[in-house]
Amino acid sequence: MKKVLGVTLGILTAIGGFVDIGDLVTNALVGARFGLHLAWVVIVGVIGICLYAEMCGRVVAMSGRPVFDLIRERLGPRTGLLTLVASFLVTLLTLIAEIGGVALALELASGVHYLLWMPLAAFAVWLVIWRVKFSRLEQVFGLLGLLLVVFAVALFTLGPDWGQLLHQATRPHPIGHENWATYAYYGIALFGAAMTPYEVFFFSSGGVEEKWTRSDLVTARSNVFVGFPLGGLLSLAIMGGAAVLFLPAGIKVETLGQVTLPVAVALGKLGLAIVLIGVFAATFGAALETALSCGYTIAQYRGWQWGKFVRPREASRFHVVIIVCLVLAMLTLLTAVDPVQVTEYSVVFAAMALPLTYLPILIVANDPDYVGEEKNGPVRNAFGLVYLALLTVASAAAIPLMIITKGGQ
Amino acid sequence: MPGESGRVLHAQLHLLDRQLIDQADGHLAGKVDDVELDLDADPPVVTALITGRERITARRIVDITTAVTVSVEDLDLDYYDDWVENHVIAKIPGARHAPE
Amino acid sequence: MRLNDLLGRRVLDTDGDVIGGVADVRLVQDGPMLVSMQRALRVDGLIVVENRATRLFGYERHVGPELLRRLIHARLGEVWYLPWDDIEEITDDAVTIAPRRAHLRRLEDLARY
Amino acid sequence: MRRAVAVALLLVLVLSSCADPDQKLRSAAAQSARDAASEVSTTRLAVEQLRAHRLWSQSAGQMVEDAQKGVEKAASSFSSQQPSTVTSTRLYEQVTKTLDDAQTAVTAVRIALGNGDLAAAEQQLTALRRSDADLGRIGELAK
Numbered sequence: 001m002k003k004v005l006g007v008t009l010g011i012l013t014a015i016g017g018f019v020d021i022g023d024l025v026t027n028a029l030v031g032a033r034f035g036l037h038l039a040w041v042v043i044v045g046v047i048g049i050c051l052y053a054e055m056c057g058r059v060v061a062m063s064g065r066p067v068f069d070l071i072r073e074r075l076g077p078r079t080g081l082l083t084l085v086a087s088f089l090v091t092l093l094t095l096i097a098e099i100g101g102v103a104l105a106l107e108l109a110s111g112v113h114y115l116l117w118m119p120l121a122a123f124a125v126w127l128v129i130w131r132v133k134f135s136r137l138e139q140v141f142g143l144l145g146l147l148l149v150v151f152a153v154a155l156f157t158l159g160p161d162w163g164q165l166l167h168q169a170t171r172p173h174p175i176g177h178e179n180w181a182t183y184a185y186y187g188i189a190l191f192g193a194a195m196t197p198y199e200v201f202f203f204s205s206g207g208v209e210e211k212w213t214r215s216d217l218v219t220a221r222s223n224v225f226v227g228f229p230l231g232g233l234l235s236l237a238i239m240g241g242a243a244v245l246f247l248p249a250g251i252k253v254e255t256l257g258q259v260t261l262p263v264a265v266a267l268g269k270l271g272l273a274i275v276l277i278g279v280f281a282a283t284f285g286a287a288l289e290t291a292l293s294c295g296y297t298i299a300q301y302r303g304w305q306w307g308k309f310v311r312p313r314e315a316s317r318f319h320v321v322i323i324v325c326l327v328l329a330m331l332t333l334l335t336a337v338d339p340v341q342v343t344e345y346s347v348v349f350a351a352m353a354l355p356l357t358y359l360p361i362l363i364v365a366n367d368p369d370y371v372g373e374e375k376n377g378p379v380r381n382a383f384g385l386v387y388l389a390l391l392t393v394a395s396a397a398a399i400p401l402m403i404i405t406k407g408g409q
Numbered sequence: 410m411p412g413e414s415g416r417v418l419h420a421q422l423h424l425l426d427r428q429l430i431d432q433a434d435g436h437l438a439g440k441v442d443d444v445e446l447d448l449d450a451d452p453p454v455v456t457a458l459i460t461g462r463e464r465i466t467a468r469r470i471v472d473i474t475t476a477v478t479v480s481v482e483d484l485d486l487d488y489y490d491d492w493v494e495n496h497v498i499a500k501i502p503g504a505r506h507a508p509e
Numbered sequence: 510m511r512l513n514d515l516l517g518r519r520v521l522d523t524d525g526d527v528i529g530g531v532a533d534v535r536l537v538q539d540g541p542m543l544v545s546m547q548r549a550l551r552v553d554g555l556i557v558v559e560n561r562a563t564r565l566f567g568y569e570r571h572v573g574p575e576l577l578r579r580l581i582h583a584r585l586g587e588v589w590y591l592p593w594d595d596i597e598e599i600t601d602d603a604v605t606i607a608p609r610r611a612h613l614r615r616l617e618d619l620a621r622y
Numbered sequence: 623m624r625r626a627v628a629v630a631l632l633l634v635l636v637l638s639s640c641a642d643p644d645q646k647l648r649s650a651a652a653q654s655a656r657d658a659a660s661e662v663s664t665t666r667l668a669v670e671q672l673r674a675h676r677l678w679s680q681s682a683g684q685m686v687e688d689a690q691k692g693v694e695k696a697a698s699s700f701s702s703q704q705p706s707t708v709t710s711t712r713l714y715e716q717v718t719k720t721l722d723d724a725q726t727a728v729t730a731v732r733i734a735l736g737n738g739d740l741a742a743a744e745q746q747l748t749a750l751r752r753s754d755a756d757l758g759r760i761g762e763l764a765k
Contacts (some may be wrong), residue, residue: 023453063474064476065428065475069428069475069476071428073426073427076425076426077426077442130501130503130508131503131508131509132508132509133507133508133509134508136509299437302439302441303428303429303438303440303460304437304438305436305437305438305440305487305490310499311504311505311506312498312504313494313498313499313504313505315490316435316490316491316493316494316497316498316499317489317490317493320493320497320498369474369475370475386429
């Protein structure tokens with residue numbers, strides 16, 4: 001019974017934790033501009049993150065080694081450093097976007113300008129990391145993030161023409177004023193939003209924080225194979241709501257307020273209240289995850305003591321990295337950059353950093369030194385290689401497409 | 410696998426860039442940045458692991474798995490961590506307590 | 510000598526023809542007894558690859574997805590195991606070995622690990 | 623040889639289409655109009671939802687404030703265009719006028735909501751719909 005409870009809790013947490021500012025903004029934006037014509041990318045992305053997160057979970061449960069240990073071991077100090085710089089910068093960019101998202105959610109709820117909320121949000125993130133136990137922080141924000149289910153409820157309440165949505169979803173091509181370049185660009189953005197590198201850093205380091213062993217494999221796998229796809233469905237609901245409400249009206253999503261608008265239209269003030277709490281929890285939870293991931297990547301590359309399973313003073317450099325990152329995020333946001341635009345760029349840059357992050361995972365998930373008998377089978381390897389190829393193509397195409405489309409215009 | 414003999418390892422694959430763990434408290438203690446070999450000895454052997462500026466002699470190696478456990482004893486592997494701890498982290502309230 | 514200095518060093522036969530480069534060092538834990546009551550890691554030989562590259566990603570041990578392994582092996586060329594006794598001399602820029610290229614033992618033929 | 627000619631022809635075509643000042647202005651107009659129409663529709667949606675008691679006033683105010691910034695951005699990006707022919711100049715004036723109207727309507731809503739005057743905001747609904755339709759037509763001038 002206790003085990004079932006634990007597994008259920010893990011799944012619920014994974015659903016709520018799956019959606020972050022990148023998924024919120026990118027899915028709504030794409031839904032408004034392309035309808036569901038890009039929905040297939042979400043599905044491809046979710047399968048990809050399931051595949052690789054499961055490999056990480058297995059490696060951690062069997063060997064206790066988190067992802068960046070593997071990157072340094074298999075790619076060596078030089079290529080490892082390149083990967084570190086790329087994934088650290090992307091994660092920092094995502095942290096900036098998440099903290100901006102927390103502040104924007106508070107602004108929408110209170111009417112007080114987001115720049116005033118922002119230092120408070122950054123401080124709260126630090127305080128939670130400093131004082132709250134890992135498992136508690138993960139559960140509280142994951143469960144609160146579940147409130148985003150209102151996006152799905154809203155989609156049903158809006159009473160869309162399901163046949164037409166299906167029609168859109170099965171026709172993968174640009175529509176209206178869009179062309180193939182913007183279509184591909186936002187395809188990469190969605191891919192990056194679903195497979196952001198910090199997800200595997202956090203997932204695998206979290207496995208170490210919670211001291212996973214072989215017996216936790218069931219939990220790890222159920223989180224990944226049930227929680228993530230349901231989180232992906234949530235992403236699709238966000239996209240669907242935007243497709244129903246905004247596409248016919250010619251509205252482009254550029255603010256977080258617009259992202260939440262379909263819920264208000266469908267469910268009124270109560271719905272809006274719930275979605276704002278959900279957005280707050282999802283972005284705050286993701287801010288915790290990205291801030292921790294900034295610390296995890298650097299500490300694991302350098303071999304420093306890291307983690308919340310020891311007292312802060314025993315992992316002093318790890319905590320200093322986190323504090324510095326939060327200060328950097330705050331300073332960047334104080335220049336009044338638009339957090340929504342930061343988000344749009346962060347998911348594309350995420351797509352670029354992916355291949356180097358995922359290659360060592362695939363290699364080590366085959367190595368009996370690490371995983372013993374639990375090696376990848378031929379099917380997993382075939383899928384893993386297909387995704388590695390996809391990631392490489394997306395990574396190479398990201399910058400040229402960004403230039404051609406002038407950032408998606 | 411202490412004491413196990415005849416085990417085959419590859420220096421680069423199994424030692425280089427691996428995580429070091431302090432046997433005494435299980436704390437993470439840096440990466441293996443280099444391996445020192447004595448090729449003139451008979452037979453030639455691994456004499457030490459290098460991490461940062463510290464040299465960990467082979468006799469301190471306790472276990473080699475997906476990480477390398479060493480007995481740190483009087484070596485100062487935590488120099489920088491201690492510095493940061495004493496100058497920054499310990500000054501913030503709550504640094505000594507486990508999170509709740 | 511440091512491992513990082515040895516890795517990537519050119520390997521020559523006695524005629525001075527380049528065979529490849531050092532990719533890894535094979536160690537066996539059967540050396541002299543240490544104070545810690547463990548046996549020392551004895552240097553058993555070198556792993557040499559035809560096209561000099563230092564990172565093998567652990568592929569010499571036959572793990573990993575087949576396709577990726579083939580791609581990497583295609584880049585590496587031949588991979589040989591060179592027993593310590595076959596080494597004539599190690600200088601600052603090259604390792605000279607006694608056997609000819611044709612007589613080298615392929616790593617694959619070594620017992621799988 | 624034939625291929626080289628084809629490539630050269632294509633290049634000339636592409637370059638000339640870029641160089642055609644009327645075409646360039648048309649596409650800039652369409653782009654700005656579509657951006658502005660998006661903001662106008664957002665404003666309309668916010669007011670409608672506020673009227674139906676489905677939205678908090680501060681969230682609606684926030685959205686309209688953002689929409690006003692968006693319209694201003696669209697209008698100012700178009701105003702930096704340089705019309706060089708008679709046709710261009712006529713189009714430039716017409717589009718500028720339409721964008722101004724949109725800006726006026728959205729700003730009026732923003733002010734009304736800032737004063738908590740929902741009735742005044744609702745009065746702008748007709749203007750917003752008309753503006754949306756006008757912008758929509760300009761938006762179709764180019765891909």
